[in-house]
Amino acid sequence: MTAHKILFLVLDGISDRPCPELGNRTPLQAAVTPILDGIAAEGACGIMDTIAPGIRPGSDTAHLSLLGYEPEKYYTGRGPLEAEGCGIHMEPGMIGFRCNYATLDDQGRVVDRRAGRIHGTEPLSQAIQEGVDLSPLGVEFFFRSGAGHRAALAFRGEGLGVAVTSNDPKKEGVPPLPFEARSGDEADRMTARALAAFVAQAEEILRDHPVNASRRAEGLLPANTVLVRGAGKMGYFEPFSTKYGLSGKVISAAALISGIGTAVGLTRVDVPGITGSVDSDLGAKVRAAREALSSADFVLVNIKGADEAGHDGNVREKVAFIEKIDLALAPLARLPDTLIVVCADHSTPCSVKDHSADPVPVVIAGEGVRVDRVTSFNEISCAEGGLHRIRGSSLMPILLDLLNRSPKYGA
């Protein structure tokens, strides 16, 4: 018997370093995780450098590498992937940017880079999409809301460069910065001009928008400008289905991860109630994953909360969220005809409050897997497993081989 499907579960930033608060155990070691331990007991375990030893991955570059798209070749910055994740169809050559709605005071100084952590900006983004006109510059643009105060912008047109500065001053009490070309290239100057025109026109539309009028009436900060950063040119991604012969779906609350998924040709599954934080509705995500597997060969699921707890340096919250994940995973533990992979995209140690290059635990369970002696899913136990220490880019080839779909190398 051979499995035909793959459930690829990325527990974002779940791995860590020994925490003194936990008696020098990691949060994964300290947490009670019968489901993850059961998967480890029935699988082949290892540790994994998602990009390469000593390379501290971003979530974006790590996910590209795990999916078999070398970040050195495919990664062109966060902007285009974030734009793709916000629902803009990014064609190769388009320029993408990450944006924030922000608040300016009467003197034009930034008073809040997140516009009072505004939610529900869709009417604002729609008004900007309909009202701003960059056609005199020969630029077509797409502007969409993301989660909370976030949004994304994309440009399509001839002769646009990506070497431009951001208008985000990165602090409050000062005006936004002018957009400038980082080079003498006319293409970069053109993009800077288009960005300046975009923001000026967007501010006109935002000033008197009903959403902002009612925010002011409620004593909330208006979203009266847009900060733009992270310019990057969308590259060409060989479609996942061509590369592996598998149809695929992606389930993630983080726009960046869904953007990577759809950029490589996975179909995005939207799940109401998932937030990308520790309050996410994991049950809904797990049900969506089971459902997605009924119509796709490959399903990528990203669960984000543990990364957030790591960035906050909150050891107790990280342990508690790991236990919440474990409970939620029960319906996925033994799916017929399916290989399950559980790993992280990088470590996010609470002591570092950022990503580190420490290798992450990984387990593959299902038909045909050589079960090793590891019986708990954590950074230390998995290091003794049969997969030993692999790179993220080796994972898809290993999985394809277990599906008996790997091309033979040689005679």
Ligand code: ZN
């Ligand atoms: Zn991550």
Ligand code: ZN
């Ligand atoms: Zn992170």
